[in-house]
Amino acid sequence: MADTPILFDKPFPEVQVRSPYTQYSNKIMGSVLVTGGFMEPFGHGYKSTARQAIFKDGSMRTIRPGNYNIGFDYTKGFGTNVICMYSGVVTRAGREGGYGYRIHIKLDTPFVYNGQVHTCYQAYAHCSRLLKTVGQRVTQGEAIGIEAGHGPRGPRDYGSHVDLDTYCDIRGQRIHLNFELLAGSLDPKDFIEIIEMMKVGSRGLDVRWLQQKLNITADGQFGNQTKQAVENYQSSQGDLSVDGIAGPNTCKKLGLSGYAIYAKEVTVIKSQPVQSDEITDPQGKFDFSPEPDNEPLLANWVEDYDNHWKFELKTSRNNLFNWYAFKAHLEIVQGYEEDIENDNLGDLDPSEENQPDGELPRWEKALKNCPTEGCKKATSDPENISPPGVAASHEIARRDMTHLTPERLSSLKKASQKLNVPVAIAAALASRESHLGGVLGMFGNNPGWGDNNHGWGILQVDRRYHSLRGLDDPYSQAHVEQALGIFSSYRDQVKQKHSDWSDENVLKGACVAYNSGVSNVVTIAGMNRGTTHNDYGDDVIARAQFYQQNLA
Numbered sequence: 437m438a439d440t441p442i443l444f445d446k447p448f449p450e451v452q453v454r455s456p457y458t459q460y461s462n463k464i465m466g467s468v469l470v471t472g473g474f475m476e477p478f479g480h481g482y483k484s485t486a487r488q489a490i491f492k493d494g495s496m497r498t499i500r501p502g503n504y505n506i507g508f509d510y511t512k513g514f515g516t517n518v519i520c521m522y523s524g525v526v527t528r529a530g531r532e533g534g535y536g537y538r539i540h541i542k543l544d545t546p547f548v549y550n551g552q553v554h555t556c557y558q559a560y561a562h563c564s565r566l567l568k569t570v571g572q573r574v575t576q577g578e579a580i581g582i583e584a585g586h587g588p589r590g591p592r593d594y595g596s597h598v599d600l601d602t603y604c605d606i607r608g609q610r611i612h613l614n615f616e617l618l619a620g621s622l623d624p625k626d627f628i629e630i631i632e633m634m635k636v637g638s639r640g641l642d643v644r645w646l647q648q649k650l651n652i653t654a655d656g657q658f659g660n661q662t663k664q665a666v667e668n669y670q671s672s673q674g675d676l677s678v679d680g681i682a683g684p685n686t687c688k689k690l691g692l693s694g695y696a697i698y699a700k701e702v703t704v705i706k707s708q709p710v711q712s713d714e715i716t717d718p719q720g721k722f723d724f725s726p727e728p729d730n731e732p733l734l735a736n737w738v739e740d741y742d743n744h745w746k747f748e749l750k751t752s753r754n755n756l757f758n759w760y761a762f763k764a765h766l767e768i769v770q771g772y773e774e775d776i777e778n779d780n781l782g783d784l785d786p787s788e789e790n791q792p793d794g795e796l797p798r799w800e801k802a803l804k805n806c807p808t809e810g811c812k813k814a815t816s817d818p819e820n821i822s823p824p825g826v827a828a829s830h831e832i833a834r835r836d837m838t839h840l841t842p843e844r845l846s847s848l849k850k851a852s853q854k855l856n857v858p859v860a861i862a863a864a865l866a867s868r869e870s871h872l873g874g875v876l877g878m879f880g881n882n883p884g885w886g887d888n889n890h891g892w893g894i895l896q897v898d899r900r901y902h903s904l905r906g907l908d909d910p911y912s913q914a915h916v917e918q919a920l921g922i923f924s925s926y927r928d929q930v931k932q933k934h935s936d937w938s939d940e941n942v943l944k945g946a947c948v949a950y951n952s953g954v955s956n957v958v959t960i961a962g963m964n965r966g967t968t969h970n971d972y973g974d975d976v977i978a979r980a981q982f983y984q985q986n987l988a
Contacts, residue, residue, distance in 0.1 A: 814969040
């Protein structure tokens, strides 16, 4: 079986590393503190000759004589096992001067550079004892030595750490590698730090985010002050265990959800992915500084976009939600998924969490059983469909699916789950309002607009009645969530207004209200009167029933 590609949980440093050291982890080596980055300047021994190294971006650079690392240094603690990163065969093992006890492994995993395959080696130094000898096979994750700070005079010459050098021979020269190159083709999102359970001893951006939520000094180190603050918060909630450990429940309650974006250096966040910080429109950019006290930018999602990150902020800046920034300038933490909560945006029934197998959730069941006459002639004629009715509504919905890209469907699904609205209803509303975006910007409307430039986006939120969100993208998550929030609020109001109505009629009434307001939802028989073409509710329900059967 091939070895697992090894990546740490955050971008691996190729710059000077200073105390307090950052905790990194991967599934083979576990958690380590990195005390020296790859080829970092000003560190770890004078090199009298030039060395060549290949960095993470694939560039080969010549490093002039001076003080610098040739690999990277890390520690798990004095006397702990040194874990083999990749499988292979031991080629050298023993004392090597200032390296103390050092072991070299010829790796099974090759290194491919400029189309050529090269044999790769790794050397682990400063051990107090080696557990393998020359010629032995070692497997990924196996212990191969004991960590110390071994040098010329003994196991405590230096602070306890392992010096790991990854190298290969190219055209007869030893070339040092950033070991993460061995992982092959990488997803940029591998470099987004994932929030984990935090307790005393934890370090990192996730701890800093936690501390900022707790309104205490944000140094990224989980010590006794942070533990006490966590305990105080847990005590104040009543439904959390008071243990001083920030696990999923505590973090979700504190709001560590979505993404937290930090600046590594002073940078410009831009409304478009350009190659410089020069943007003519001052509304299209803002400065972002890495000051320790700065709150992170909070985003709903982060997307890889060439050499930029694209992200949608939870709160707009300059009236825009979607922004871009160079990847190299940012550090990002991914928090937990937001829980679905009843915040007056939807009528959530706790019983829906435990539906019997094979039984549809409440509003899905209501949609399936909802009676409908479909669209009227005034709706079907412009589409050249005859006769009107349920079949005509289904055909319109089918045609509109050509505009339902995977990205748009994903956005509808995410908002639908959050707001307890069947995704088929969301798609049907978007079909009726804008042909799933197909007619936005047409008939004299500006791009992204409809209804004489009053309705915005795929779900046509009317600016005359609502403060619009997601104005930089008519398909944005912010826009979709606002629209479905409006719909679910109307559903609650219709249910309250007509407490004796069935769920089927409440659902159709919410569709009517989305077009003409709750005040127009008076009787079941006359529900559609006053809506566009006097068929809005029946048409949307018919389209939704088509999507209920045809959306994956």
